[in-house]
Amino acid sequence: MRPPSTHQEPVTVxxxxxxxxxTPRGARLARHLALHQLHRWGIEHxxxxxxxxxxxxxxxxxxxxxxxxxxGRDFELTLAYTPGLLLRVxxxxxxxxxxxxxxxxxxxxxxxxxxxxxxxxxxxxxxxxAVLDRxxxxxxxxxxxxxxxxxxxxxxxxxxxGW
Numbered sequence: 001m002r003p004p005s006t007h008q009e010p011v012t013v014x015x016x017x018x019x020x021x022x023t024p025r026g027a028r029l030a031r032h033l034a035l036h037q038l039h040r041w042g043i044e045h046x047x048x049x050x051x052x053x054x055x056x057x058x059x060x061x062x063x064x065x066x067x068x069x070x071x072g073r074d075f076e077l078t079l080a081y082t083p084g085l086l087l088r089v090x091x092x093x094x095x096x097x098x099x100x101x102x103x104x105x106x107x108x109x110x111x112x113x114x115x116x117x118x119x120x121x122x123x124x125x126x127x128x129x130a131v132l133d134r135x136x137x138x139x140x141x142x143x144x145x146x147x148x149x150x151x152x153x154x155x156x157x158x159x160x161x162g163w
Contacts, residue, residue, distance in 0.1 A: 014041055016079045020061075022069040022093070027061035030077045034089070041081050049145065052125050053079075053087055056143045059118040060091035063141065068093030085147055092140040 016037045020026035034057040035050060043050050057077065064075040070093070078090040122129050126143035134140045 014081045019074040019076050022065045022075050027065045030061040031058045056089050056125055059121050060141050063118050064091050064093040068095040070094040087145040089143045090140050092134045094138040096138055
């Protein structure tokens with residue numbers, strides 16, 4: 001006797017990976033490449049998902065080149081997109097000893113501090129995020145957006161911002 005068959009819809013996961021120089025220019029390029037790739041996948045420039053993903057990539061890439069930089073080593077950006085379900089942003093660097101705290105361990109900066117808010121932005125925008133070990137060396141900071149829920153527009157952005 002055969003078990004009843006269940007119909008499952010096929011799931012296509014699209015993946016984009018790029019290594020970039022651990023410089024401010026590399027961090028800017030990561031954001032631009034991410035937004036371009038999302039547009040190619042059908043996530044329109046200026047949409048809530050595009051704006052949120054752009055901010056996540058910008059924050060994580062800036063952290064990778066500022067705190068995770070190892071001279072002579074690049075950082076890596078990976079986007080994984082499951083249409084209608086999930087967008088995952090991974091930014092990996094080669095530094096293991098400068099590991100950010102996990103999602104529950106972020107202490108906010110003092111009011112007059114000029115830095116220290118990047119992971120608070122990630123925590124506020126992402127559906128969930130984590131810090132993972134990278135093989136063979138380093139760490140990956142992962143942020144995920146649940147696409148089954150609508151992404152609100154990023155405050156202060158409008159469609160006339162040059163997109």
